[in-house]
Amino acid sequence: MSFLASTHFHIFTWVVGIIFFLVAAVLARGSKGQKITHMIARLFYVLILFSGVMLFIEGMKYDEGALYGVKFLLGLLTVGFMEMILVRSSKEKSVTTLWIFFFIALFGAMFLGFKLPIGFTFFM
Numbered sequence: 001m002s003f004l005a006s007t008h009f010h011i012f013t014w015v016v017g018i019i020f021f022l023v024a025a026v027l028a029r030g031s032k033g034q035k036i037t038h039m040i041a042r043l044f045y046v047l048i049l050f051s052g053v054m055l056f057i058e059g060m061k062y063d064e065g066a067l068y069g070v071k072f073l074l075g076l077l078t079v080g081f082m083e084m085i086l087v088r089s090s091k092e093k094s095v096t097t098l099w100i101f102f103f104i105a106l107f108g109a110m111f112l113g114f115k116l117p118i119g120f121t122f123f124m
């Protein structure tokens with residue numbers, strides 16, 4: 001299995017991406033620091049998606065039915081909520097519900113990722 005289709009690379013991309021997202025979320029709205037961290041977070045969205053798609057293709061070798069499709073969707077939703085939270089809060093709109101959706105999608109993506117057969121398998 002190549003590095004680009006490895007769970008180590010995928011985990012690296014979402015851990016770093018979420019850290020930049022969280023920093024951008026707590027920094028002052030419209031500040032230079034926030035713009036930069038948001039931009040870096042966006043770069044990591046692309047890497048999260050890329051590594052996720054590589055793993056998805058790899059996962060088609062396993063007989064897990066629709067679960068890989070669900071993992072794809074949950075990962076995509078997690079990234080979507082991250083971007084929506086940053087964009088909506090920069091427009092001073094409410095993001096409380098989006099934070100709840102973000103945590104649900106994140107928890108689901110992590111649970112399913114660790115359950116599926118590639119990489120770490122914590123849940124049977």
Ligand code: HEM
Pocket residue numbers: 007008010011014048049050051052053055056057059068071072073074075076078079106109110111112113114115116117118119120121
């Ligand atoms: C912030 C968003 C995401 C988080 C937190 C996340 C989390 C995880 C975790 C914890 C794993 C398990 C790693 C391991 O078993 O070693 C994983 C694997 C995987 N992820 Fe993601 N992921 C995210 C985004 C995505 C996206 C966008 C896609 C699809 C485009 C995707 C597709 C996959 C696939 C196919 C696997 C392999 C599942 C397996 O067999 O273990 N992920 N992800």
